[in-house]
Amino acid sequence: MRLRSWILFLVFGLLISVIVACSGESEDASTSEEETDEATADTNEEKEGEKVLNFINPEAIPSMDPSLATDESSFIYLAATTEGLYRLDENAQPVEGIATDHEVSDDGLTWTFTLREDAVWENGDPVTAHDFVYSWQRAVNPETGSEYGPYMMNGVIKNATAISSGDKPIEELGVKADGDYTLVVELENPTAYFESLTTFGTFLPLNQKFVEEQGDNFATSSDTLLANGPYKITNWKSTSSSWELEKNEDYWDADTVKMDNINFEVVKDPQTSVDLYESGKIDRVDLTSDLVDQYSTNDDYVITPDTFVYFIKFNQTTTDVTANVNIRKAISKAFNKQALVDEILNNGSIVANGLVPADFTPMPETGEDFRKVNGDLVTYDIEEAKKLWEKGLEEIGKDSVELELLTDDDETTKLMVEYIANQLSTNLPGLNVTLKQVPKEQRLDLDTSMNYEIQVSRWGPDFLDPFTYMNLWTTDSGNNMMGYSNEEYDNLVNATTSSLATDNVARYENFLEAEKILFEDAAIAPIYQASRAQLVSPKVKGVFVNPFGATYEYKWADVGSAE
CATH class of the missing domain: 3.10.105.10 (Dipeptide-binding Protein; Domain 3)
Incomplete structure (x- = not known):
């Protein structure tokens, strides 16, 4: 009985907080419903006649720098905007990205990746093996201050541990460019899961010239980012409460990308989120415990x-x-x-x-x-x-x-x-x-x-x-x-x-x-x-949920009939 009384007290407290948030008295708690309605209406009007999905995110994106990202949100949007050697398909299996193929030596220590020659950054620069070398070296360079670089590469990529601890120069990392379109990776030990590892955000490439031109401003706004993946992120700064994924027409596989825009708004309040879903302004919402019973019989209800x-x-x-x-x-x-x-x-x-x-x-x-x-x-x-x-x-x-x-x-x-x-x-x-x-x-x-x-x-x-x-x-x-x-x-x-x-x-x-x-x-x-207990619009197609890495894969997203 004491447990149930405590739970009821908490739920009541949550309802009070919802009322306060919806009244606009707490600007930090979430975007107000009125502001979100206006922003969503404006976005839908701008994109009328195009394929558009509208989602919410529970927080601002902490980082769009592959070397510094450590959290779920960051890796979702990095995966949407940047292509690595491979990416995960519907079955969470690695499929072609910038790499079209690879060979592994008999001892399992040398992986040689063949890169496609038709991939470009959004500024027109080709995506080359040098971009991977630079990015991976940057991730284990102690001066970068990356958490994931050492975590993902130490004990895996040759000399990563010694480099991240400052005992060897970054040039001795076991990753080399053999010309522009062949990447040779030497491992510390045979690693059976290395192919799936290359799909992860820390292993994404970076355009060295662009990164160094941006300096400390790199990855702090849309203007200081460079996409080579299915989408570009637009209208984003590190403090943004909204942003868009816009189809990247320069992406090597742009014909596969069906969506013109996927819009995101930060909304923290659960009831506001559900109200937006019920009014058709957003296409997916996570349900908190107090809302599950209310919506568990809804046709759009799913548990993932x-x-x-x-x-x-x-x-x-x-x-x-x-x-x-x-x-x-x-x-x-x-x-x-x-x-x-x-x-x-x-x-x-x-x-x-x-x-x-x-x-x-x-x-x-x-x-x-x-x-x-x-x-x-x-x-x-x-x-x-x-x-x-x-x-x-x-x-x-x-x-x-x-x-x-x-x-x-x-x-x-x-x-x-x-x-x-x-x-x-x-x-x-x-x-x-x-x-x-x-x-x-x-x-x-x-x-x-x-x-x-x-x-x-x-x-x-x-x-x-x-x-x-x-x-x-x-x-x-x-x-x-x-x-x-x-x-x-x-x-x-x-x-x-x-x-x-x-x-x-x-x-x-x-x-x-x-x-x-x-x-x-x-x-x-x-x-x-x-x-995840969610309401997901039946019109949302081709958004895959990954068991590891980036939670959502948007490359194959599409809008279908809601019937």
Whole structure:
């Protein structure tokens, strides 16, 4: 009963916030409905007679620089505007991009890509092998400050680790141009998933002359970007609350691109978003938990399974509280995740009791799902949580503590974290959890600078292999950002790309063992594996949802009959 009362209180609070947002009293909360209506009407009028789709985005785009992007939104729009060696098709399989073919040496270490000669940047410059060499070198150059460059390339591309740590010059990276249209890549170790890796945003090419001409202004607005993909981004600046994807007529496969424009508007308020959908002004909307029951019988209602896993990160460097393993374990077990997904999220999401998601990758020999094999590694157990909590407090010599929980400021996250904070403060005597809710871009900055105590974060896979999750928490990972370090964990994970690189059965055994260590250390507290409850207009065709990399693929988007 207490749980249901709390949920009703939260829903009531959300309704109040919706009323405030719709009244225009909070400019930061979201674009007001009136402003969005006017912007959408203007856009539709301008594009009358053309193929146009209108979508919303929950946030501004944090970055359009392939070397610096780290988040879902950024990678979606990079994939739409920039073509890499390959891109993912409807079945999430790599298909021709700038590369038309490739060969792999017998030892698996040298990949030679043949590039098409009819691909150009929107300024008319040809897309060449040199563009890939420059971009990949830039991504691992310590002066760039890229998180994903070292994360994606260290241990994969020859010498990437030494270069990103400042021990070798960038010219020694294992990527060379053999003429303008042959790219030769040398790997540190055989990497079975390397072809799918090349579809990811960090591996996109860059026009060196253009980037250097723009200097610090590069990728801060439409005018300082250069597309070579299906679309150009227009009317965008780094602070924009709206932008457009406009068909790139210079794209090598422009005949395949059916859409003239895809328009995006930042709208954070769930009810405003649904109102826009019902009035026909937008063509897709994510539903928050309080709206699912209302629309679950709608003909346009769909649930899309996702591979994003949400979890709490513990910064072990900021306070003796989060540095204590028993306190971290207590927090991991002290909130009811089943109630969270059933009654707070209410969108098809499932409880996460590990890191690698369910139905993501099968074991090499048996085909059994990785998650099923490793089972539940941390579950809700309030009695055990209290015992661990008391032990942890005794170890640090305190009887009460306060922790600040850093989170995004969208409405779904607000409802979720208010519930988690209430559960933790109620179930762990002496704990007071305060919330710091900020725009996603600010949260990412605070994460990078490790300026937080505990944080709700998430991860979606970059390629189809457990390594995309397990590599997050090695000591030198650019995504660790919480001071966690375990030598045994490091050795197990690192061996999967070195001594065990060609033995997939042994690699997966290492992943299983490493994941267990991660939760023995309570490095993170898993929350849930996401699903999306949405209303999607029947006229939307050919928009693919990827299980890794960019969430949406718009190259093949089209507008069909709504009947």
